[in-house]
Amino acid sequence: MAYTKHIPKKRILCRELQFVLVLLLGWLAPHSLCAQRVSIGLYDTCSIQLLRVCPLSAGYKLLLNGKFVEVEKGTELNFSSRGRMLICERAGNEYEPCEHIALVHTDPNAQFELSLLRPQAETRTYDGNLSLFVDFGRIMCLNLVDQEAYIAGVALAEVGAKAKPELYKAQALLIRTYLMGNRAKHLEEGFNLCDQVHCQAYKGSASKYPYIRQATQQTAGMVVVDAEGNLITSVFHANCGGQTASARDVWMTETPYLQSVKDPYCRRSRGANWKKTVSLNDWKRFLQSKGVSTERINNTGYLYRSETREGMYELPGGIAVPFRDLREYFNLKSAWFNVAVDGGEVLLSGRGYGHGIGMCQEGAIRMAEEGKTAAEIINFYFRGARIVKQQ
Template sequence: MTRKTQKLALAVLLALFLIVTAGCSWFRRAPEKAPLPESREDEKKQQVAIPDPINRGARREPVLKVFMADKGRIETMKFEDYIQGVVAAEMDPEWPQEALAAQAIIARSFTLQKIAEDGGVPARKAHASTDIKEFQAYDASRINDNVRKAVNGSRGQVAVYGNEFIRGWFHAYAGPRTALATEGLEYKGPNPPYIRIVDSPAEDTIPEEEKNWRVSYPLNRIRAVTREITGKDPGAVEKVEIADKGPSGRATRLRVNNVEVSCPELRLALDSTKMRSTYLTSLKIENGQLVMEGSGYGHGVGMCQWGARGLAEKGKSAEEIVRYYYRNIEIVRLWE
């Protein structure tokens, strides 16, 4: 082979090599872009799911079967429509929108937790009930634009701890401070880690008639109720005193003569709209009556509604209000 022929052969081989290597690129799959890392908010959203009984698919608003106590029948409604009626019934519709939005977050959390744990209200074959003894209050007639804006602005938002919906306990007014579940509700399990004692931000703004209360009961009624709760007859009542207090200062047990009785149970038996709380400031026997004085309205656990109003008036957002009352929780949006 001549030198000229060799050069020609090398040139042909080089050309063929370039064609083949270029052709391979025509069939080579383009590199895929790596997925963007999920945001912390997205990660949190995936930690909880809409309970199966009402799950219509991810990011879709559930539909509820609600037992209407006043009508004695079940009605079907969108979740957010139900929440509007709850917020309007449980809080003054004219209060600041951020307080109402905080109530909406807690109402959603309460509802979802009950459905996840108990299926809602199985006795009614419903997801919720308008009977306050069974679930939450509900009054669609009180819904106004203020409520609609508050609920729509917090649409789909719930409070969670870990992978579970929180127990959305709330009450009208805490008095000087909120309570642990084990004292205010006599909750039988360990106190949920997100329930804590905080000072009431409403102490200086709540009207006096809402702040403190006073009520009297005939001594024979105190005797009868004590016997009913404990199964022990204390005899003719001569002395009533606080036997034990919880960390917030609430009475957890009273001593009627020599018989101890649960204070939360006694409150329910005596009418919780009159004996408004277990935060007692005075117990006296006068003219055959037990005279009680105290502060607060409700069990004192979780969010204080008057406190939520006070925080909203100070410029706090709904999320900030909820986080004030519930420790180390996350607020996530389950549907748009």
């Protein structure tokens, strides 16, 4: 789901702790009839040392060493670690150290605030429950949250608060499809998904914007599948620049519903164009690393212009290098760009932002503004895919 790929260090939980978490959180029951909950690893790229939690709803309880302790609304709880143990401090008093602490509420709409103090980060509001433990010297924070509340939260993090309902619906279908297909992604670390773009960006509750939850809720239970009925790879990106990329050109996998489509909707958006300069020497050095004999190419040989998105950067002598490799190496916004040479510099002028596969978010925002439905948006970017009620 990401523009950039971050692979976190694998952490393997001991079996007993996994067992406790499973018992406590019950999140390994995807087909249960009760409201679905998911467990999200918060601030997954941070080494959390100190944090503050404050219930915003009455009725929360702390679970410490098997005992429940009432926590009033507005109470500040500070958490730090000592070895493998968690220390919870409340109004200057410390509780007995615990391996695992949970903040629980029976109402999935109950909310708490979480502030990272070391390292510091903005305060965020979350729905549901919180589970804490220490793992390799960092405090792990897991948010056990109602699935639909999570989906609305991701929709907010991904497209902001100003989009049209049909866009939130389209986005929710893709977020849910991703969740269904990737519930086990962080299983070894003790949760379902992380809150980073490695999985799906999630910055807490969308409850401040009830219209987002209303829109995403209208797609509850629905996912996007391919012609065979399998969940699609529900990818999206910021801006395709006017033409999406095929999975074949970027990932080298033929996927019938991830073909390149011309997108007239995103061309006027902010992210549609970019420029970057690279030194000619660096350009040559990279091409050499790909087996190109640059001594046989003069400067005009590097020029490239295309009105359509292409998979390969073709050079004289029948040699070609994938645009995705150039994008990755030179950290370019997209893999669709023209190449010009000026003296010792290579001038790149590109279109779009992101890998370009699947739904173009800025194009989809515009489609919704023009009155297109969520189904029309999905069908435009994922040709031949179908929206179905989950089994």
